[in-house]
């Protein structure tokens with residue numbers, strides 16, 4: 001069987017949660033286009049959609065919203081851990097550890113029933129913004145801000161970070177950003193979550209695996225790298241030289257290219273508009289302007305389109321998020337998709353266990369250690 005490096009085009013699971021048409025540049029959650037959901041829906045409603053595969057009625061949405069508000073609180077164990085995590089761990093490592101720690105005191109314990117897994121899913125989705133906000137305030141030496149039950153999920157995240165209610169515009173922008181990140185078919189972190197779930201390991205462990213995969217710069221880490229590049233460029237007039245120089249040095253431009261989209265990523269178009277609006281609103285259109293120049297040069301030089309992470313960087317920056325919280329914010333939103341995929345995997349499970357193609361030597365005879373020749377030219381210590 002031929003090896004498909006990076007599992008490109010391999011169909012690893014059936015899903016009813018999201019679908020992409022990479023040629024047309026379309027993304028749907030359960031049949032609804034991302035454009036329509038970002039324009040008209042809310043994160044809570046989309047969370048319901050990916051978990052129940054239908055939009056909620058008013059009362060169903062109210063029930064879920066109430067459940068999410070009740071589940072925002074972090075337990076004592078997390079609060080005790082947070083000072084150490086804020087001092088010692090990167091934001092994504094904190095999140096990985098925080099979700100692991102949350103499993104210790106989950107009220108459903110090791111119950112792996114469908115009902116318990118749904119409750120665990122909603123708890124995880126509800127808790128992540130609290131973990132991120134506590135971490136950030138702790139490391140800045142500020143008092144923790146308790147969740148505000150009157151605010152929607154995305155607005156409450158900004159409130160817990162900054163200690164004041166966001167403007168209507170900021171709240172809506174954050175909500176749109178959350179929706180844009182909710183799900184994206186068999187991306188690396190979702191795949192990891194499903195692999196772990198397929199062993200019938202628990203919900204929290206599956207989410208921890210997803211967080212670990214999202215952390216890498218080729219996946220969720222790209223939004224932070226994109227922002228660092230924009231900051232390094234600093235001024236629109238320097239964008240062109242910077243990009244040409246980076247490409248000449250064979251560097252990847254973070255926030256560009258995609259395994260599935262060969263043209264426009266529909267989320268990038270939504271976020272481009274949002275980045276422009278927020279730039280005008282905050283009176284600092286610089287990040288949007290630099291981004292536009294970068295986009296033009298990357299297209300000229302490489303024919304590559306921006307993906308979701310590129311304009312997300314200016315959006316989150318304009319909303320005041322520290323750059324190293326961009327990927328944790330991605331995790332907060334994607335947790336809705338991850339947990340929906342984990343439940344979907346449990347509902348019709350078969351162990352995910354692909355093959356590998358062996359390319360090493362065969363049929364060797366074991367040589368006792370005292371008879372093995374030293375290799376003088378080879379470095380003794382492996383380079384990590």
Ligand code: COA
Nearest residue numbers: 217218219222251252253254255256257258259307308309
């Ligand atoms: N900047 C410069 N060149 C890029 C590029 C980028 N962002 N993305 C892809 N390329 C080039 C590669 O160098 C390669 O060129 P080559 O054939 O001349 O070697 C070619 O495009 C194919 O790249 P490949 O890594 O095989 O594509 P992929 O499908 O495996 O990778 C990504 C997809 C997303 C990992 C890749 O586009 C990337 O690294 N992007 C930057 C990170 C990023 O934004 N990630 C978030 C994704 S939502």
